[in-house]
Amino acid sequence: MSIEMEAPDGLVRRDSLYGEAEKVSVDKHHGSGASWSQTLHLAFQSIGVVYGDVGTSPLYVYSSTFPDGIKHQDDLLGVLSLILYTLILLPMLKYVFIVLYANDNGDGGTFALYSLISRYAKIRMIPNQQAEDAAVSNYSIEEPNSQMLRAQWVKQKLESSSSAKIALFTVTILGTAMVMGDGTLTPAISVLSAVSGIREKAPHLTQSQVVWISVGILFLLFSVQRFGTDKVGYSFAPIISVWFVLIAAIxxxxxxxxDYTVLRALNPKYIVDYFERNGKEAWVSLGGVVLCITGTEAMFADLGHFNIRAIQLSFTCILFPSVALCYMGQASYLRKFPDNVGDTFYKSIPAAMFWPTFIVAILAAIIASQAMLSGAFAILSKALSLGCFPRVEVVHTSNKYAGQVYIPEINFLIGAASIVVTIAFQTTTNIGNAYGICVVTVFSITTHLMTVVMLLIWKKHMAFIAAFYVVFGLAEFLYLSSILAKFVEGGYLPFCFSLVLMALMATWHYVRVKHYWYELDRVVPATQLTELLGRRDVGRVPGVGLLYSDLVQGIPPVFPRLVDKIPSVHAVFVFMSVKNLPIPRVPPPERFIFRRVGPAEHRMFRCVARYGYTDQIEGTKEFSAFLLERLKMFVQEEAAFSCHGDGDDDDNARRWEAQAAAEEEKRFIDAEAERGVVYLMGEANVAAAPGSSLMKKIVVNYVYTFLSKNLRESHKALSIPKDQLLKIGITYEI
Structure with a gap:
């Protein structure tokens, strides 16, 4: 049940302490509010952050497409035509002019799409939605039009089907796992491709020595991640801009x-001829062609730092012309020197330009790696805040950009994996087989989630939705089927990596959902709370107590456990919940929801602290000071709401009494805060209930227990110092 109270000025207060509701809304971020000068500035900056990966693809595309050499001269025209139209179809048409508009208040990526959908339909499996959430300023949007029966039907099906909720969650974490795989393979293939060029001037170097030079650069790259991209970000755009000028000029x-006649490849007829001439071999070669669009997802994932118009300008005016000219030039060179296809990029460079190009190529490869790592960290921080990833330390490396984060544990794992891949695979061809699977799988997941967005939120015409799904879905299926043909030649790697990561994410989320429902089914009734406080052996002790719980409704079952073990309750007591909304940011003034628990003399409150998935939790002192200040504001507002009337003498007397009582309570809160703030937290030991299946026992009793004991503790994630923390042990059999 949700209770509403209306004040004389028309303000409405909702009370969802014992109920839950959700009003869906969104604020579309088209980036149209920026001036042209700001947009051009952002467009320049985006060159360095977004396009490092796709811009360095010319280092290895032709060698990966023709691993066995060029068998027919016109095959070059077919592959060049494939490259050009792949760049036009997927990055340009799909992402730049369609997908970018499906952002979540300016943020992009797989989890941004999932959170956007979750605001329109209750697809999240933890039922912690509240009516007040819709009042957050960047949460509010129109409800789906009731006249649009299709959107309502889709919403109903998503909310009523457990299978649909699980399917959406599964594809989302699969996309996240593949982006992590991308973050592992991008440094390996980019750096190895760039360093391989040194053999042009030092032919005595073996491939093994090139690999170890690459490993040294990778070690340095992952070692400096803790400083954050913001420290070196200003150098990215100029370096990548120089890179684009160089490859376009070459x-x-x-x-x-x-041979300028390769411009004939602009005619797509050469694609048809290529497939007719080579059949299955042409289909298999698509696994190399698709590498020309690696890093495309970064345009969407990094959107939060820029705006749509900036990305559109930089892609169409800088990125596409530069890489298109580079691929055309390489095809022209290979028409005369087809035997050099294994190292096309460096062989085709004029002698006088070799060393400058080699140095910039190394820097561009490092920047490409940096961009994907930053994206992987940002996406994982979103997954963490939405309860879909085990607790790890998230370090915010920039005061300017909330989305720039560093995760030490993940950096170590990705760095180790990238170095192992480089040493094990030795060549870019084998790494490319694994790389392509990550890229196309993320593309396909985005297509499916975008289709849901079009049906549920955009409410587009069915013909448009069908065209989007068929055209892009079919193209991505063809590429994916081609790459899967090389499964045993390195393609298995991202699947193994993703399965492990998905298993960890699914395990963590499954137990969290079960844990939440266990507590929700056992909330303490208001009558029992009064009985507990009325016991003779229960006293009120000085200070402010904050009892943390995941529950946003009702009193958690750990509270009676606390009273039984320590028969005392702090003079001011707050049932505290930290909740992440499916939006990027919550403005600080809208951070807290307060409600009173029991009669005023109990001095007990419920507080829900709401954060977006890019928000950082404040330090302990700042958090407690802000919380208590907002608590006093709540007391003051509650008094104002409680004493409105017709303005007669009795109403004025009641208003004066209420205000006087509020001032007294505020002084009481200040006095108790001076005596100290104590943080209380339930330390739940989760175990599979008797009679559970063997699989459930393994997942809950072993995998989840291992993760919870060996990863970051919850009080550290909430920045709670140990000397102010009191843990209450409790066992939940789920």
């Missing part, structure tokens, strides 16, 4: 110096 040089 492309023009090769076109003029060798």
């Amino acid at each position: 492309g023009v040089y090769n076109l003029a110096a060798h």
Whole structure:
């Protein structure tokens, strides 16, 4: 049940302490509010952050597409045509001009799509939605139009089907796992490709020595992650801009110096001829062609730092012309020197430009790796805040950009995996087989989630939705089927990596959902709370007590346990919940929801602290000071709400009494805060209930227990100092 009270000025107060509700809303972020000068500035900055990966793809695309050499001269025209139209179809048409508009208040990526959908339909499996959430300023949007029966039907099906909720959650964590795989493979393939060029000037170097040089650069790259991208971010755009100028100029040089007739590849007929001539081999070669669009997802994932118009400008005016000219130039060179396909990029560079290009290539490869790592950290921090990933330390490395984070444990694991992949696979061809699977799987997941967005939120015409799904879905299926043909040649790697990561994420989320429902089914009734406080052996002790619980409704079952073990309750007592909303940020003034628990003389309150998935929890002193200040504001507002009337003498007397009582209570809160704030937390030992299946016992009793004991403790995640923490042990059999 949700209770509403209305004040004379029309303000409405909702009380969802014992109920839950949700009003869906969104604020579309089109980035149209920025001036043209700001947009151009952002467009320049985006060159360094977004396009490092896709911009360095010319280092290895042709070698990966023709691992066995070029068998027919016109095959070059077919592959060049495939590259050009792949760049136009997927990054440009799909992402730049469609997907970017499906952002979540300016933030992009797989979890942003999931959180956007979750605001329109209750698809999250933890039922912690509250009516007050819709009042957050960047949460409010129109409800789906009741006249649009299709959108209502989709909403109803998603909310009523457990299978649909599980399916959406599964594809979301699969996308996250594949992005993590991308973050592992991007440094390996980019750095190895760039370093391989040194053999042009030092042919005595073996491939093994090139690999170890690459490993040294990778070690340095992962070692400096803790400083954050903001420290070196200003150098990214100029370096990548120089890179784009170089590859475009080299492309023009090769076109003029060798065979400009490769421009015929703009005719898609050469794609048809290529498949007719080569059949299955042409289909298999798609696994190399798709590497020309690696890093495309970064345009969406990093949208929060820029805006849509900036991304559209930088892609269409800088990225696409530069890489297109580079690929054309390489094809022109290979028409004369087809035997050099294994190292096309460096072979095609004019001698005088080799060393400058080699140095910039190394820097561009490092930047490409940095961009994907930053994206992986940002996406995982979102997964963590939505309860879909085990607790790890998240370090915010920038005061300017909330989304720039560093996760030490993940950095170590990705770094180790990237170095192992480089040493094990030795060449970019084998790494490319694994890399392509990550890229196309994320593309496909985005297509499916986008289709749900179009049906449920955008409410587009069915013809448009069908065209989107069929055109892009079919193209991605063709690429994915081609890459899977190389499963045993390295393609298995991202699947193994993703299965492990998905298993961890699914285990953590499954137990969290069960834990939440266990507590929700056992909330303490208001009558029992009064009885507990009325016991003779229960006293009130000085200070402010904050009892943390995941529950946003009712009194958690750990409270009676606390009273039984320590028969005392602090003079001011707050049932505290920290909740992450499916939006990027919650403005600080809208952070807390307060409600009183029991009669005023109990001095007991319920507080829900709400954060977006890019918000950082404040330090202990700042948090407690802010919370108590807001608590006093609540007391003052409650007095104002409770004494409105017709304005007669009796109403004025009641208003004066209420205000006087509020001032007294505020002084009482200040006095108790001076005596100290104590943080209380239930330390729940979760175990599988008797009679559970063997699989459930393994998941709950072993995997989850191992994760919870060996990863970051909850009080550290909430920045609670140990000397102010009191833990209450309790066992839940789920």
